[in-house]
Structure formats: structure tokens, C-alpha cells
Amino acid sequence: MAVDAVDLDIERGQIYGIIGYSGAGKSTLIRLLNGLEQPDSGSVVVGDLDLAKASSRQLRQARLKIGMIFQHFNLLWSRTVAQNIAFALEIAGADKAQIAARVAELIQLVGLEGREDAYPAQLSGGQKQRVGIARALANRPDVLLCDEATSALDPETTDAILDLLLDINRSFGLTIVLITHEMHVVRRICDSVAVMEEGRIVETGKVLDVFTHPRQKVTQRFVRQVSEADVSQSAFDPDLAEIGQGALVKLVYVGPQARQPALADAIRQFDLPINILHGRLTRTRDAAIGELYVHVPASGEPLAGVLAYLAERDIASEILRQG
Template sequence: MIVLTNVCKIFDGDKTPIVAVDNVSLRVERGQIYGIVGYSGAGKSTLVRLLNGLEKPSSGEVRVAGQDIARAGGEQLRRARLKISMIFQHFNLLWSRTVSQNIAFSMQIAGASKAAISQRVAELVALVGLQGRENAYPAQLSGGQKQRVGIARALANNPDVLLCDEATSALDPQTTDAILDLLLDINRRLNLTIVLITHEMHVVRKICRRVAVMEAGRVVEEGEVLEVFTHPRQEITRQFVRQVSQYQEIEQGFNPLLVRHLPGAILKLTFLGQSTHQPVVAELTLRYGLPFNILHGKMTHTANGVFGELWLHVPAGEAQLAEILADLAHQGVATEVVQHA
């Protein structure tokens, strides 16, 4: 559905050129929810503007639904953009128009008939859960309701691709989850390809199948969300994963910093697949004759599946710890030594 090949975007700077997107190649399959994550300045927003033709690449190829967006222009680009819709962080609604009128706007521009517009607007109001608010103005809506209008408006012309540029960043956590659930439902119902641009890794964890991590204009890591969460290779990716983990740990009443005074080793075990069903702690206790104290445990759900994490304290010396780590690795359990004193 979306294929980027060796894409670069360079802007003219005051003194030196600014490389916003640096040799990026990636592929998004039809019907997939794909996340692109990175901090401010990583190149995410420039990348999404390349996908809908608002920016032209300095080099490389951008293809969406078989259309060469990088080289399209005029009427050809206008028709292509009808199939590539976008929702924004700050909603971008027309404040003088009602909910129904905002949703209808893009269809009016496209030249749809009044009857078709009326029917489609009713369908979309029901799809995004805004029944009874059709005649309300944006100033009368909550942030979540405004974003629902934005989603409905983006779906009005039956797009093939929905681009979401920081679409939940202006929302509170509870509303964010509700909007993500709505996007997931839309993806399942319509088989719509969705690209999420975000700096919030929990957004990626909740609904994305694959994720690309951007830093300084480059994609530094890419893969299935479950694999990236359990085996992050780059430091920038580990920072994002730690953000989600630390938030969940504190939310669930566990702060790793509060147990750093314990002598011995603190281990973080990550279980995936069949390893989640193994009596690992019991086997370690019997094999090594050491008291393995469970500090905290949790299960994390992603769109690709579930993985478990377990924090253990064990008063083990250097030699014993090396044996324990080798034993866990042999059982397919990823282990991080959080502390060893």
C-alpha cells in the first residue's frame, strides 16, 4: 500500500542545508496500522507530508496505493489526495460550521451530490459515536468529540489511507484510549491502512502492528511492535520502551528505584511465547538453592500479542549470577541485570 524507497528531504538553511528525512525506506501493507515514533525534530511530520504530497522528496520514491506521489502533480495529485486523508493534533475544524457541516466539507469540495453527502454524514456520525451532536459547533464539544469529528471528516471520501499526525497528543489519557479504540475499530471494519505519527510509545503499543523509530531524520529501528518492545536494539528505542514501562510500574505501585538498596542482584525477566507458561522462578529456586524474591510482575498487551515482565531479587555472587543468566538465556527468557551489588 505504501512504499518509500531511499527517500530524502533537504531544506535550504540559512548557512547549511537541513536534512529532515535521510534515506528512509519502509513498507506499509494494506490494512495495517503502522506507527512512526520519534522525538521532536526526528523528521516524523516531514515524512507524513511526503506521504500526502504536501512536500516533494529531494530524492527517492514515494508510492501510495500504486500512485507515484513524488512525481504526481495537478489533477493527478488532487485525485490521489482524495484517497489519502489526515487527522491532526489540534483538530483543524471549521469553527463556524456544525459537526455535520464539518464532516460534509471535504465531500462538497469533491463535488458529491447533496443526497450522497447527507447519507454519508449520517453514516459517519454513527460510526464515530456522535449521534445527537450533529448540530453542535466545535466550541460546544470536548477534545475527544472534536477529534471524532476530525476522524469522520477524514473518512468522508472513503480513503485508502488515513494519516494521523500526533492525533492524540492534545488529549488526556482516558480520551486517548477511547480514540485509539475507535481507530482500531475503523481499521477492522473498513480494512483501512493507518499510519500513526507520534512521540507516545503507549499509542504504538496499543494498536500498531509494526513500528519505525526515527532519529535525526533516519529510521534507526523497524519491526513488529512485540519484537521492538521486547528486544529493542537502539538506545533511542530503549528510551521509548522505558517510558512506557516506568509509567506502568509507578501506576501499578512499583518503583524500581525504591528497591536499589537490596544486596545482590535485581533482575528483570521478559517472557514471550511459550516461556510465559514455564515455572521459571520455582526451577531457579530448586536448582540454585537461593531465595528468589519476586518484586513485581506484569503482562503487557500489544497488537501483536502479550509479553510478561518479572522483577526478581536474588542474593547471588558473580559466579552464581553468571550461571543463572546463562540458564535463563537457554530457556529463552530475556534477562536484564538492573542492579548487582
């Protein structure tokens, strides 16, 4: 069974991430959310309509209010940018004047001015996805579903598309559901996240909470991968750090904790020359997360005492290596 006993509540106006590795059931779940698949049991309620019980006519009408963007864009290659966007409006039965006005509005919204008459083969990956976003927004949907929408893009283009989605969410209060296997995407713009494994939701919560305190092993893998990617972009490699005696420890500060002199207090309290080796700052939509890599010249009970002292001040720690 691709999706089993999923219980998910997405609030209106949220950017909600659903993350999992290949085969986790993400794509099946998104097909349930737009009525392309029907559940064997249970309900799929979008707005006030249960898609599992809707008639064919109700489903057709509902899909006009559920926009969809795809990993590989799914554009009509024989149509120009403007004609691709217009296609969704033509299906909805809009008249020519309405179509022309809405297409012009959307081209400006997604930043494709001057490319109206270009064909998909003449566009970059980021521009193709902007067309896909404009087409998905054509009928003023209440929900936008994004199925691995940035997976085919380079990192810089990915960030630009995520910024566009964030602007759309803020400007129109549009509910966005992001299906992805990239924790970077979730961390950057999502309010909340659900982690899928083998067809089930194994962990949910605010992105900040899940990122700083992952409970399930699969979630810990996602968080570790994005943290390792961040570290690899810096000059610091914790595996190569010279620490001598003592321990290499990663400390995690969230939001206002970073303004507290907790580490300086610990140095005075335990009379230990704790050395800061590296620091970095990342951001979720809700708050900044600071990480410090420090050398604590202690082991056993003294080391445990330092970490307990920091934990009392809500600073999480992880011993990476001991000398």
C-alpha cells in the same frame, strides 16, 4: 535535510507507527506521504501512484483517498459537526443526498449521535477528534494518516480514540499510519513501527520485537519511558526496593513463555530462594508481555548462571541493581 534516505514499506491494511522525538523528521515524512511535500530524489508510492511524479490533477485525486487527522483537530469553527464532515464531501463534488447519507453514517460510526448540530467550541477534545476522524473517512480513503492525533488528549480519551482507530482498521481494512512520540500509542494498536532520529529511519520491525528487543539507543529510551510510566502507576518502585545482598533483576516474558515454570525450575536448579517482588502484564496488538521484578540472592558466576539458564528459555533479563 529534514528527511534523508528513508526506505519504508507499509503493507496494505497495517497500522504502522512512526515514532521519534521532536525534530526527528516525522511531520516532514507525513507531508511526503500525502503529497504536500515533494522529495528531492526517490519516490513516494501510495497504492500504484508515485506521488513524486504525479501531475497536479493526479495529486488532487490521490488526496481524496488519503485521509488525514491532526493533533489540534483543524476543524472549521463556524461549522457544525455535520457540516465539518460534509465539507470533505462537498470538495469531492458529492451531491446533497449522498452527503446527507454519508454524514449520518459517519456520525454513527464515530459515536457522535445527538451532536450533529454542535459547534467545535461545544465539544470535548475527544469529540473534536472524532469529528476529525469522521471527516478524514468521508471519501472512503485507502490510507489514513494520523499526525500526533492523540497528543492533545488525556490518557483515557487517548485510549478511546485508539480503540476507535483499531475498530476502523479491523472493519474496513484501512491502512493507518500513526506519527507519534508516544510509545504507549505504538504498543497499544500498531502492527509494526519505524523509529526516526535526525531525519533517518534507525530501526524498524514488528512492535512486539522492537518493544522486547530494542537495538538502538533512541528506541531503548522510548521503551524505558513507557516501562517506567507503567511502574510508576503501581505501588512498586524498583529504586526503593530493599534487596540486601544479591541483585534486583527484571525478567521479561513474551506470550507463551509466561506459561512455562522457568523461574521455579531455576530455583530448584540453583538452590536459591529467588523472591518475586513485583509483576505486571502489558499488551501489544500481537501478544502479552509479562515483567517480573525478582531478588536473586547471588552475585558473580552464580547470578550469571541463573540468567543464562533463563535466557536459554527465551526469558530476557536486566540487572537493575546489586547489593
